Amino acid sequence: MAERKPVCMVEAINLALHRAMADDPDVVVLGEDVGPNGGVFRATVGLHERFGFRRVMDTPLAETLITGIAVGMAAQGLKPVAEIQFMGFIYAGMEHLVSHASRLRSRTRGRLSCPMVMRTPHGGGIHAPEHHGESTEALLAHVPGLRVVVPSSPRRAYGLLLAAIADPDPVIFLEPSRLYRSVQQVVEDDGQALPLDTCFTLREGKDLTLVSWGAALKETLEAASRLAEEGIDCEVIDVATLKPLDGDTILASVGKTGRCVIVHEAARSYGPGAEIAALVQEQLFYSLHAPVQRVTGFDCVIPYARQEMAYLPDVDSICEAGRQTMRGNDQ
Amino acid sequence: MKQFKLPDLGEGLQEAEIVEWHVKAGDEVAVDQLLVSVETAKAIVEVPSPQAGVISRCFGASGDLLHVGEPLVEFEGEGEDSGTVVGNLGHASGTSDLAADDFIIGAAPSSRDARPLPVMPAARELARRLGVELGQLEGSGPGGLVTVADVQAADTQPTAGEALRSVRRTMAKNMSRAHAEVVPVTIVEDADLHQWDAGARDPMVRLARAIARACQAEPALNVGFDGARLSITRHQHIDLGVAVDTPDGLFVPVLRDVGNRDAEDLRQGLARLRADVLNRSIPPRELMGATITLSNYGTLFGRYASPVIMPPQVAIIGAGVIREQAVAHQGQVAVHPILPVSLTVDHRAVTGGEAARFLKALVEDLQAAE
Numbered sequence: 001m002a003e004r005k006p007v008c009m010v011e012a013i014n015l016a017l018h019r020a021m022a023d024d025p026d027v028v029v030l031g032e033d034v035g036p037n038g039g040v041f042r043a044t045v046g047l048h049e050r051f052g053f054r055r056v057m058d059t060p061l062a063e064t065l066i067t068g069i070a071v072g073m074a075a076q077g078l079k080p081v082a083e084i085q086f087m088g089f090i091y092a093g094m095e096h097l098v099s100h101a102s103r104l105r106s107r108t109r110g111r112l113s114c115p116m117v118m119r120t121p122h123g124g125g126i127h128a129p130e131h132h133g134e135s136t137e138a139l140l141a142h143v144p145g146l147r148v149v150v151p152s153s154p155r156r157a158y159g160l161l162l163a164a165i166a167d168p169d170p171v172i173f174l175e176p177s178r179l180y181r182s183v184q185q186v187v188e189d190d191g192q193a194l195p196l197d198t199c200f201t202l203r204e205g206k207d208l209t210l211v212s213w214g215a216a217l218k219e220t221l222e223a224a225s226r227l228a229e230e231g232i233d234c235e236v237i238d239v240a241t242l243k244p245l246d247g248d249t250i251l252a253s254v255g256k257t258g259r260c261v262i263v264h265e266a267a268r269s270y271g272p273g274a275e276i277a278a279l280v281q282e283q284l285f286y287s288l289h290a291p292v293q294r295v296t297g298f299d300c301v302i303p304y305a306r307q308e309m310a311y312l313p314d315v316d317s318i319c320e321a322g323r324q325t326m327r328g329n330d331q
Numbered sequence: 332m333k334q335f336k337l338p339d340l341g342e343g344l345q346e347a348e349i350v351e352w353h354v355k356a357g358d359e360v361a362v363d364q365l366l367v368s369v370e371t372a373k374a375i376v377e378v379p380s381p382q383a384g385v386i387s388r389c390f391g392a393s394g395d396l397l398h399v400g401e402p403l404v405e406f407e408g409e410g411e412d413s414g415t416v417v418g419n420l421g422h423a424s425g426t427s428d429l430a431a432d433d434f435i436i437g438a439a440p441s442s443r444d445a446r447p448l449p450v451m452p453a454a455r456e457l458a459r460r461l462g463v464e465l466g467q468l469e470g471s472g473p474g475g476l477v478t479v480a481d482v483q484a485a486d487t488q489p490t491a492g493e494a495l496r497s498v499r500r501t502m503a504k505n506m507s508r509a510h511a512e513v514v515p516v517t518i519v520e521d522a523d524l525h526q527w528d529a530g531a532r533d534p535m536v537r538l539a540r541a542i543a544r545a546c547q548a549e550p551a552l553n554v555g556f557d558g559a560r561l562s563i564t565r566h567q568h569i570d571l572g573v574a575v576d577t578p579d580g581l582f583v584p585v586l587r588d589v590g591n592r593d594a595e596d597l598r599q600g601l602a603r604l605r606a607d608v609l610n611r612s613i614p615p616r617e618l619m620g621a622t623i624t625l626s627n628y629g630t631l632f633g634r635y636a637s638p639v640i641m642p643p644q645v646a647i648i649g650a651g652v653i654r655e656q657a658v659a660h661q662g663q664v665a666v667h668p669i670l671p672v673s674l675t676v677d678h679r680a681v682t683g684g685e686a687a688r689f690l691k692a693l694v695e696d697l698q699a700a701e
Contacts, residue, residue, distance in 0.1 A: 036336070036401045042414035049390055049402065086417075128418030153429045181420040183429045194436070201435040202428075221428035235439065252438035286449035286476055 004188060010180040012154035012187045013043045013119075016161040017081065019191050021051050024079060027165060030057040031066055031083030031119075040085050041121060041180055067093030067118070071100045074116040079165055084120040087174065088131025093118070094139075101170040102145030117164045122150060122174035123215050123265055125312055127305035133177075134302050135214070135264070138271035140172045141243040147171040148242040149196060150214040152179065156240065158187050159194030166193060176215035183218075197241045199249035205235035208322055209253040211276055212263040213239040216313055220263045223318035232326055242272050247279050254280050258289035259325045265312050268296040290325045334402040335381055337369075344371045349395050354404070358386045366404055369397070384408060450477040458482045498580035509639050512558055516683065517637040517675040520690055522697035523658060525667040534670060534697075535573075536597045538625055538650055541696035543569050543590040546623065548692035549685050553622050555643035556680035563680060564643075572621030572644070573601065575608045576631065582608045583641075585621045629653060634671045645680040648693070649673035670697060 021027045035058040038045035048056040059066050070082040084090045104114040124133030141148045151157035164171035203224055212220040217238055224234035235253050254260045260280050262273045277292040295313045303311050347369035354366050363379045388405040454477050458465050463485050470477035546553040546569045555564040569590045572583040584604040607613035624647040626638045636649040651671035658667050676686045
């Protein structure tokens with residue numbers, strides 16, 4: 001029964017979790033406060049009362065344990081959806097993610113797999129302390145065997161989370177906390193997943209390709225609107241799955257426009273922004289009209305609340321990078 | 332929404348079974364009004380409402396097992412619970428473009444070729460500077476890549492004029508380099524040649540000697556100047572560059588050590604240099620190392636000039652056409668042969684005083700009988 005009402009991203013995630021648990025008895029949820037409390041951001045509200053404590057498990061405050069349990073459950077045939085309360089706490093689980101989850105299939109030559117999902121809030125802008133606001137997706141995307149997904153709207157959060165849960169291998173599902181309740185849209189709770197491993201084109205344009213993911217797409221789309229008023233026609237790409245990267249979509253767009261600005265709120269160096277810039281350079285060097293530019297956070301710990309917005313890429317800097325790219329050449 | 336959770340019913344019991352609800356969603360309840368009857372392992376317990384309000388939701392049905400701390404009822408009228416122990420999520424403003432969300436899975440369909448014209452970045456930049464339309468080009472590189480050579484070949488500007496070659500090309504480059512660097516100052520004077528033997532009208536040897544004497548009188552003009560390091564090198568010898576006009580362009584062969592050679596030697600040296608230049612047989616080393624230069628355009632036409640100094644030299648002398656001119660001579664008007672002389676110096680290395688003293692010595696030597 002399709003249900004239509006405007007929901008925010010965290011409600012869309014909740015809908016997807018309800019749907020996945022209803023459709024597949026192997027799906028279980030675990031994490032800190034995910035049970036009767038409903039989760040620190042309320043993503044798991046109602047799951048415990050509907051599906052019971054055997055499928056919705058509160059854990060101790062121990063991320064190593066959460067991750068390890070999820071790997072074990074997944075290896076034995078369950079589909080655990082583990083929640084790490086903030087991305088800054090995921091590092092305690094890295095040993096299990098890197099040494100086990102990512103390579104279980106490879107290590108056992110296919111006898112075991114690890115169909116787990118690790119959900120965690122991602123990024124800054126909600127005036128939380130620094131380890132509640134960072135975006136260290138590069139650490140995870142670098143690890144072979146881990147799939148890294150970042151939705152940027154309620155609809156994509158719903159569809160991508162369903163796909164992540166259905167995926168037979170481990171998926172890190174990074175939820176931009178700045179978007180949790182700031183955007184509402186109608187989401188059909190129809191159980192339809194969206195494809196993983198593909199970018200989404202949010203806006204078509206012919207002059208300049210803006211590539212981003214997560215909450216930074218909010219400013220990126222605003223910049224595209226502002227540049228349109230100046231006569232610069234921007235295409236906006238939501239990468240959505242950071243690993244494996246859908247290079248074809250990005251190359252098709254940059255091949256068309258000849259110009260590329262990458263926007264992300266993570267620290268500037270050694271991240272997916274550099275990866276995308278390198279890919280564009282390798283494949284499209286001779287078709288580019290201007291150097292690829294990046295508008296990013298800084299190579300520092302994300303500042304506390306007062307300076308947080310100064311750290312995050314803003315609409316002005318994206319527009320300026322876009323204009324500079326257009327000045328690069330007038331052909 | 333505020334939830335009321337199953338309280339601790341005492342005696343360390345952690346769970347209870349719902350026997351009967353006394354309220355339902357939508358009911359208004361008062362403080363201490365009975366909400367639900369639950370059965371523990373020991374007894375049936377009546378659970379009263381902790382507050383007044385409207386019930387929005389009852390959790391569980393008769394026969395369901397509840398644990399202590401799990402929600403029992405939810406009251407209406409409270410603010411929305413968005414959770415979080417830290418941070419501030421804000422709420423939907425409804426204006427973000429993300430809410431519009433007409434997205435395409437994957438790439439946007441396009442009628443434009445995804446890789447329209449591969450162009451070397453350097454070729455693209457050159458095309459922009461030359462105003463060459465890239466769309467018209469067929470690249471000669473791999474995969475139709477447009478190269479720098481393709482853009483140069485497509486440049487229509489040179490076909491409108493004539494491309495400079497060899498000597499003229501060198502002249503153009505040297506002149507713009509010199510002009511970009513040197514700070515020139517020119518002073519002029521006339522040399523009265525009435526004491527010369529009648530018929531002695533080739534002034535080249537006399538000019539060479541006069542320049543040598545002037546260099547000895549004022550050595551500051553026979554130097555090399557390094558503008559980047561701001562240093563001066565004083566030369567021991569005077570090696571005179573002599574500008575020679577040819578159909579191919581300007582040549583400046585060098586007459587060595589003019590300070591220590593007699594007139595006949597200089598005359599033969601000059602003749603040989605000029606012949607070699609006109610034959611195009613002059614070796615490159617004969618064109619290098621001048622310490623000061625003479626441009627005798629007097630063989631052609633013109634009076635005064637401000638010729639261009641070639642760094643690291645700091646001075647160049649221009650000699651114009653010798654002409655009969657009325658001059659004041661010993662209180663009378665007389666007609667004398669007059670040689671107009673121009674001296675251009677690089678003011679970065681040479682003062683006005685040094686230039687004037689040099690020119691004075693030069694003109695005085697020219698005016699002497701022998």
